[in-house]
Amino acid sequence: MPPERPAEGTGTSSPSDTPENSAASGTPGSRPTSRRTVLTVGIPAVVGILGLSALTNPRPASLGDPRGDQQLTEALAPHLDGHRRVAIAHLDGTGEARFAGFGAGPTDEFEIGSVSKTFAGALLAEAITRGEVTTGTTVAEVLGEEAQGSEIADVTLAELATHTSGLPRLASSGLAGTVLAAFLRKDPYAGRDASQVISDALDSTLSQRGSFAYSNLGVALQGQLLARAAGTEYAELLAQRVLEPLGLEGTYAPVTSGNLRESATRGRGRSGLPQAPWTMNGSAPAGGIRSTAADLATYLTGTLDGSAPGAAAASEILVESSATRRHGMNWFQEDFGDGTWHTFHNGMTGGFAAFVGFTPETGRGIVILTDTARSVDALAVDILTGEVAL
Numbered sequence: 001m002p003p004e005r006p007a008e009g010t011g012t013s014s015p016s017d018t019p020e021n022s023a024a025s026g027t028p029g030s031r032p033t034s035r036r037t038v039l040t041v042g043i044p045a046v047v048g049i050l051g052l053s054a055l056t057n058p059r060p061a062s063l064g065d066p067r068g069d070q071q072l073t074e075a076l077a078p079h080l081d082g083h084r085r086v087a088i089a090h091l092d093g094t095g096e097a098r099f100a101g102f103g104a105g106p107t108d109e110f111e112i113g114s115v116s117k118t119f120a121g122a123l124l125a126e127a128i129t130r131g132e133v134t135t136g137t138t139v140a141e142v143l144g145e146e147a148q149g150s151e152i153a154d155v156t157l158a159e160l161a162t163h164t165s166g167l168p169r170l171a172s173s174g175l176a177g178t179v180l181a182a183f184l185r186k187d188p189y190a191g192r193d194a195s196q197v198i199s200d201a202l203d204s205t206l207s208q209r210g211s212f213a214y215s216n217l218g219v220a221l222q223g224q225l226l227a228r229a230a231g232t233e234y235a236e237l238l239a240q241r242v243l244e245p246l247g248l249e250g251t252y253a254p255v256t257s258g259n260l261r262e263s264a265t266r267g268r269g270r271s272g273l274p275q276a277p278w279t280m281n282g283s284a285p286a287g288g289i290r291s292t293a294a295d296l297a298t299y300l301t302g303t304l305d306g307s308a309p310g311a312a313a314a315s316e317i318l319v320e321s322s323a324t325r326r327h328g329m330n331w332f333q334e335d336f337g338d339g340t341w342h343t344f345h346n347g348m349t350g351g352f353a354a355f356v357g358f359t360p361e362t363g364r365g366i367v368i369l370t371d372t373a374r375s376v377d378a379l380a381v382d383i384l385t386g387e388v389a390l
Contacts, residue, residue, distance in 0.1 A: 064103015072100035089297035091365035106294035113347025116289035121330030122310025160222035166209030171200035197282035223285020267351020275351030355380035
């Protein structure tokens with residue numbers, strides 16, 4: 001889930017080993033990645049305060065041995081400097097997936113960061129199908145008296161799913177602890193459970209409601225509201241309604257570190273230092289899912305052809321920001337300058353980065369997972385637009 005470099009008009013940066021402190025906001029700029037929307041999650045830009053990069057020297061990364069599809073590894077290796085273990089799935093437009101990797105295979109587990117938000121979108125679309133909520137359902141309609149007097153009482157699920165609610169990126173409550181956790185290379189969201197996330201959101205002051213402002217708090221709240229409406233917990237809701245129907249056995253939301261599987265590995269920050277896993281507790285809907293290239297290829301295929309639970313989240317447009325950018329339910333659609341709409345989400349945590357995207361017009365798609373907190377957005381977009389041929 002988080003963040004990365006200022007790319008490209010996003011207004012946040014993180015040259016240090018913090019979980020990339022930012023969570024990019026997504027304004028396109030110019031070529032190559034500057035024209036791309038970067039919408040990942042993380043901690044507010046505090047690098048200048050922490051000065052962490054001054055405390056650690058960068059440790060050179062060595063890309064793992066190539067595995068799987070040789071054509072893919074040969075085409076992608078030149079673009080993966082600074083990475084270590086990488087897993088890739090490529091949908092070639094025929095309905096089939098090709099897999100490749102460097103030091104990792106299609107069933108190896110990675111944190112997927114803000115790509116987790118697309119699963120929150122799928123849960124929203126599925127809840128709408130079941131008649132539990134609508135896009136216009138408000139916070140107060142789910143929480144009842146608990147929301148009385150809060151500024152967010154009439155905020156809708158559609159606003160939460162499109163980052164137009166006016167909620168801040170992160171809750172102001174506990175921000176000092178968040179910064180300290182980032183400095184110590186720990187999970188900055190670990191101490192706040194579902195109840196605390198809801199409380200943080202209810203206590204928040206809204207700003208510029210109706211305008212796009214990337215909010216991890218907003219999507220965390222969205223996921224917890226959907227769980228509340230269904231009478232269960234978020235991780236269970238995710239498993240029952242999306243993961244199990246699709247057979248995604250390598251995908252789960254641990255929520256706390258005690259639920260991590262033995263297959264869970266630690267990623268590394270930009271300097272090469274190991275990072276603690278981000279399970280994110282109550283904020284798990286915004287970035288706490290762990291998955292594999294194989295599972296995400298299945299998920300992407302089902303979303304692309306409409307067979308996956310909640311697939312409408314990627315195709316139903318809730319907000320049109322401009323002639324080249326629009327928003328589904330936690331999915332972004334953008335014309336990157338090639339005259340074609342591409343659907344995607346990216347993510348970054350303290351030690352991992354991810355990108356999942358597809359082009360409805362061609363049926364082509366890409367999954368890139370890395371255990372290094374370095375953005376793979378530019379490469380993924382170049383693959384979608386055909387500038388990097390696979």
